[in-house]
Amino acid sequence: MAIPGFSSRGVRPAPGLIEVRVREVAQLFNSMDPSPFHERDLDADAEEFIVSWALEHPSAARLKLVVHLSKAPAEGDPAEMIRQAVHHYFAYRARLNWLEFKQMMRQGRTSLIVGFAFLAVCFVTGQFVGRLGTHTWHELTREGLTIIGWVAMWRPLQIYLYDWWPLRRRGAIFRKLSMMDVEVCIEERA
DSSP: OOOTTBOTTSSSBOOEEEEEEESSGGGGBOTTOOSOGGGOOBOHHHHHHHHHHHHHSOTTSOEEEEEEESSOOSSSOHHHHHHHHHHHHHHHHHHHHHHHHHHHHHHHHHHHHHHHHHHHHHHHHHHHHHHTOOOHHHHHHHHHHHHHHHHTTHHHHHIIIIIHHHHHHHHHHHHHHTTOEEEEEEOOOO
């Protein structure tokens, strides 16, 4: 029985193919970036296209980028140049993603400490107000403080329960893209 996404031998997942067609190599890269070619940023549209197609493939699938060039560059090996530039760029994006994740976790810890401290203050204040009497305003104030205290916990809970998942998934995609096979096909017509 064949398992989708795996080769017939079942050893390695079949590569998820991503194909890009451009007239010339320069279209793949940000023309405003003065870095050497192998360190250049990808064009924003090219990056978004590659990442969106990578997200379409199963997470276990290896990825392979095929760049179809209409014309060959005047000098240099476009295959090696594009492979190095793509790998370098997505490795850089993976590092940035990791830093963003660490920053989010730091923000989550700070938010959790502040939220928990505020919740404790609200709870203690509510208990104090509740002991002042059973008047409707005392009960309303106590319940209001309890609700406000729990609302203060919203952000840390959002970070720790929901916000980190998409960030880590994008980081995994960037790491896969930084190691994917890159093939260049020159379709120059004589």
